Amino acid sequence: MRHDMPNSEHAIVVEQLCKRYGTLLAVDGVSFTVARGELFAFLGPNGAGKSTTAEIIETIRAPTSGRVTVLGMDVTRSKAKVVRRIGVLPQDFSSFDRLTVRESLSYYAQVFGCDADVDALMDLTHLRSKANARFNTLSGGLKQRLGIAAALVNDPEVVFLDEPTTGLDPHARHAVWNVLKGLKDRGKTVFLTTHYMDEAELLADTVAIISKGRIVATDSPARLTEQHANHMWLTLGSSDAAAPGLIRQMGFDATRSSDESIGVPVNNADDVRAILGEIERAGLSLRGMEVRKPNLEEVFLKLTEEHDSDAANEGSK
Amino acid sequence: MTPRIIAANLTVRLKSFYREKSAMFFTLAFPVILVLVFGTIFTKPEHLNFDLPVQDLSHSAASARLLDALTTDHTFRITPVPAGVDATQYAREHKQNLVLVVPENYAVLEAKRLGAGDVSVSVRLMYVHDPSSTSVNTKIQVLDAIVAAMNQRMTGTPPFITLVATSILSEQYRFIEFFVPGIIAMAIMTSALGNALNMNAELLQKGILRKLATTPITRTDWLVSSILYQLILSIVSTVAILLVSYAVFDVRLHIGAWLPLIVVIEVIAFVGIGMLLTPFAKEAESASAVGNAFLFPMMFLSGTFFPVEMMPPLLQSFAKLLPLYYVNEALRAAMVFVDDAATLRFAGVAAGFAAIVFVAGTFKTRWDGET
Numbered sequence: 001m002r003h004d005m006p007n008s009e010h011a012i013v014v015e016q017l018c019k020r021y022g023t024l025l026a027v028d029g030v031s032f033t034v035a036r037g038e039l040f041a042f043l044g045p046n047g048a049g050k051s052t053t054a055e056i057i058e059t060i061r062a063p064t065s066g067r068v069t070v071l072g073m074d075v076t077r078s079k080a081k082v083v084r085r086i087g088v089l090p091q092d093f094s095s096f097d098r099l100t101v102r103e104s105l106s107y108y109a110q111v112f113g114c115d116a117d118v119d120a121l122m123d124l125t126h127l128r129s130k131a132n133a134r135f136n137t138l139s140g141g142l143k144q145r146l147g148i149a150a151a152l153v154n155d156p157e158v159v160f161l162d163e164p165t166t167g168l169d170p171h172a173r174h175a176v177w178n179v180l181k182g183l184k185d186r187g188k189t190v191f192l193t194t195h196y197m198d199e200a201e202l203l204a205d206t207v208a209i210i211s212k213g214r215i216v217a218t219d220s221p222a223r224l225t226e227q228h229a230n231h232m233w234l235t236l237g238s239s240d241a242a243a244p245g246l247i248r249q250m251g252f253d254a255t256r257s258s259d260e261s262i263g264v265p266v267n268n269a270d271d272v273r274a275i276l277g278e279i280e281r282a283g284l285s286l287r288g289m290e291v292r293k294p295n296l297e298e299v300f301l302k303l304t305e306e307h308d309s310d311a312a313n314e315g316s317k
Numbered sequence: 318m319t320p321r322i323i324a325a326n327l328t329v330r331l332k333s334f335y336r337e338k339s340a341m342f343f344t345l346a347f348p349v350i351l352v353l354v355f356g357t358i359f360t361k362p363e364h365l366n367f368d369l370p371v372q373d374l375s376h377s378a379a380s381a382r383l384l385d386a387l388t389t390d391h392t393f394r395i396t397p398v399p400a401g402v403d404a405t406q407y408a409r410e411h412k413q414n415l416v417l418v419v420p421e422n423y424a425v426l427e428a429k430r431l432g433a434g435d436v437s438v439s440v441r442l443m444y445v446h447d448p449s450s451t452s453v454n455t456k457i458q459v460l461d462a463i464v465a466a467m468n469q470r471m472t473g474t475p476p477f478i479t480l481v482a483t484s485i486l487s488e489q490y491r492f493i494e495f496f497v498p499g500i501i502a503m504a505i506m507t508s509a510l511g512n513a514l515n516m517n518a519e520l521l522q523k524g525i526l527r528k529l530a531t532t533p534i535t536r537t538d539w540l541v542s543s544i545l546y547q548l549i550l551s552i553v554s555t556v557a558i559l560l561v562s563y564a565v566f567d568v569r570l571h572i573g574a575w576l577p578l579i580v581v582i583e584v585i586a587f588v589g590i591g592m593l594l595t596p597f598a599k600e601a602e603s604a605s606a607v608g609n610a611f612l613f614p615m616m617f618l619s620g621t622f623f624p625v626e627m628m629p630p631l632l633q634s635f636a637k638l639l640p641l642y643y644v645n646e647a648l649r650a651a652m653v654f655v656d657d658a659a660t661l662r663f664a665g666v667a668a669g670f671a672a673i674v675f676v677a678g679t680f681k682t683r684w685d686g687e688t
Contacts (some may be wrong), residue, residue, distance in 0.1 A: 086531070090531070
């Protein structure tokens with residue numbers, strides 16, 4: 001797990017962060033750093049503590065213990081200074097129903113006391129055509145894009161986006177991704193909270209995975225898949241009932257999925273050749289095959305399941 | 318506290334208010350409609366005027382004199398009831414709450430009493446009435462008074478005891494003059510409390526507070542802009558009520574320095590109560606229910622629509638615990654009775670209450686995501 005020593009290159013430093021709600025320890029000793037200019041994805045299943053952690057860093061919630069600094073400033077003691085240098089898209093962003101897109105952005109600009117170029121912000125988030133539409137008439141995707149634009153009115157150095165694509169259709173998700181890529185290109189530090197692995201894999205420089213309030217892995221998506229899933233994934237198109245059993249007899253873990261395909265984790269090309277040869281020798285049918293590297297989603301599932309079972313074992317002792 | 322931020326919040330809230338037609342209606346039009354409706358219903362004409370069906374079985378010059386006496390000051394408008402009709406049946410069928418029957422021998426008996434001077438002779442005028450009617454008692458009292466006056470005149474001597482009325486008011490006031498200050502107080506209360514509750518519930522329920530908590534807006538900025546917004550609405554609402562009252566009912570009210578001061582006190586009091594009630598109203602629906610549970614008893618028990626003195630002693634004592642009672646009394650003392658000492662007394666109690674609930678509400682109001 002990567003956890004660099006804090007230094008001036010870090011936009012965000014989280015140290016031994018805890019948040020307790022009554023008897024529930026929602027965040028349990030979380031530590032990580034986010035480098036300036038990187039897009040950092042914070043992943044976790046629902047209820048893992050990712051939004052609570054994000055909201056503490058965003059100055060929305062107060063920590064029970066631990067320390068968080070953003071751009072070198074303590075978020076609890078220097079909240080007023082921190083909020084001027086960050087931009088936040090909170091989870092389920094909402095704004096004043098009867099204000100138009102342009103009025104909403106002008107309002108946030110006035111609140112920050114900055115001369116934001118509202119037209120440029122609308123262009124960046126592809127909202128220019130909706131400039132005079134009221135918030136309560138916008139679709140979910142447009143509301144999220146307005147939220148992102150509102151998070152940028154003060155030209156922040158660090159941008160927090162808490163589940164920006166949840167509930168959006170594929171077109172709207174891609175539109176938001178393009179905005180995020182644009183932010184990264186402009187050198188902003190982006191802290192992205194999401195439970196979409198494809199989003200993190202596509203956009204993030206660094207990923208941190210949280211499960212049951214604890215960080216279980218932090219690294220780049222590529223290194224995480226390399227470290228935690230050092231196998232390849234062979235998918236065979238065969239409806240032959242004997243095929244999975246035959247592959248298992250060879251010592252591989254074969255599982256048939258609902259679309260009749262058979263999934264087999266393999267270590268190298270020799271394993272693939274051996275399995276294909278055995279199927280041919282047995283005279284079993286084969287409609288097609290695919291070999292691919294495992295993705296972040298599989299790493300995420302593996303790590304969170306491992307952590308869940310470790311936590312369950314600790315609890316039963 | 319940042320004036321720029323307060324101005325931004327104020328602009329947002331006024332724009333939202335202007336664009337929400339139902340809020341416009343309930344804040345501005347509804348109190349005006351109440352003034353028009355209640356003013357029209359309860360403002361008594363210069364002279365009382367009642368319909369009185371009379372079955373004159375005597376059909377004589379004497380009975381004609383009696384009917385003349387009943388209509389002399391236009392108190393009663395006589396409707397003749399045919400002689401062959403049962404008076405009780407007539408009252409039921411024609412939905413009349415009072416029918417007077419002049420007996421057939423009225424002229425004969427009058428002649429014996431007045432002509433022959435036989436003081437043992439008297440006449441009985443029967444009236445059929447509906448005791449379930451709310452206005453019949455007034456009509457019977459008026460009828461009694463007219464009959465008593467006729468009897469007095471028949472004695473030929475002037476009355477010994479007469480009543481002379483002196484009003485505690487410097488001018489003759491009507492119901493509408495007492496009603497308008499109550500409606501002003503009610504309109505400010507519903508607007509201040511309702512807006513404070515609904516706005517806070519909207520901020521919490523829709524998550525706007527989470528966004529605002531990550532901006533330079535402070536709790537003080539937000540509260541000051543809320544108070545200013547509510548003050549503007551209250552001033553507009555008060556002016557609208559007064560303009561309509563002057564234009565339609567030609568009210569005679571004293572508009573002085575006390576009025577804006579009491580408006581400010583009331584706004585602070587009910588915005589404070591709204592802040593205190595917010596934890597019980599985290600959603601728009603429950604905000605409305607909580608608001609109504611608080612507003613309606615206050616509205617009816619604080620002397621807005623009728624004097625507190627009309628209520629049983631227990632409810633009168635309860636009314637004196639309600640802040641709206643002191644606002645109502647302060648406004649009436651200032652605008653109707655022009656009594657500075659009483660105004661100061663009632664406004665002082667309301668101001669003390671406002672200070673307590675506003676300070677408590679400020680401490681209770683959270684300005685972060687810890688909800």
